[in-house]
Amino acid sequence: MAAIGNPMIRMASHAKKGQIVEVRSLIMNPMTTGLSKNKAGKLIPAHFIQTVTVTFNKKPLCNVDWSTAISANPYMAFKMRAVESGTLEMTWKDNTNGVWSSKAAITVA
């Protein structure tokens, strides 16, 4: 199986106060549904990310609940209003107790 985890966040490093910035993210995960079979005819167990939480300076910004209908190695983009400089942190959790997080900093002037 390909690598798992390796979360990545892409966000502008600088923004003007009040500007709405886009944040793009990617993480490696098989996102299997538990419904398909392998070549031997055995069910492949479900293994997928269920929640993604995003905070900015430790304050909740947004969060997502995912089903198995999200593609493998899920990409997710969302927006944030730049109000102050600080750190955005994202945490991904999967149904096999996997937890990954990543941070990105932004300077707001």
Place this chain on the structure above:
Amino acid sequence: MEQMKRRKFLGVSAVGMAAVAGSGVLVPAIANAANVAGWPAAAFDAKKLDEAMKDSIDTTSVKTSAKVRLTAPTIAENGAAVPVTVDVDHPMTADDYIESVYLYVDHNPTPLASAFHFTPDSGHAYFQERIKMAKTDMVRAVARTNKGVMMSSKPQEIKVTIGGCGG
């Protein structure tokens, strides 16, 4: 090299353990005991669009509104990764904002694909992600404000040439 092997072994055994933990009960693997706290299992396990909508937004009929824009290809060559963008033209202020946006694929084995929850700090109720589609189907997004007002995107048909569910 030795370390690589050990890592691989640890990875495999972790998955094995999870399978054992889940095998005690005869429920789909989706509903195993390792669900992340707070993940709405009932809504995600629902097999029909009506049930999925009821379990997630407590209604099955939502008025469509041009404010909820769903952008997706009309033809997806690969159902395993269909890019979908949703944005809602609505203020995001402390007392009036889009709280949640639900995305449904009508005839997927489990129609509810994702549930996004925003805060006023989001600035814009917007997201982009890639979804799996079993076959040519309708996709719709339903937005709910913090006051409970609901609006739906126009359902959009996406033609799928290769289904996304393997097997």
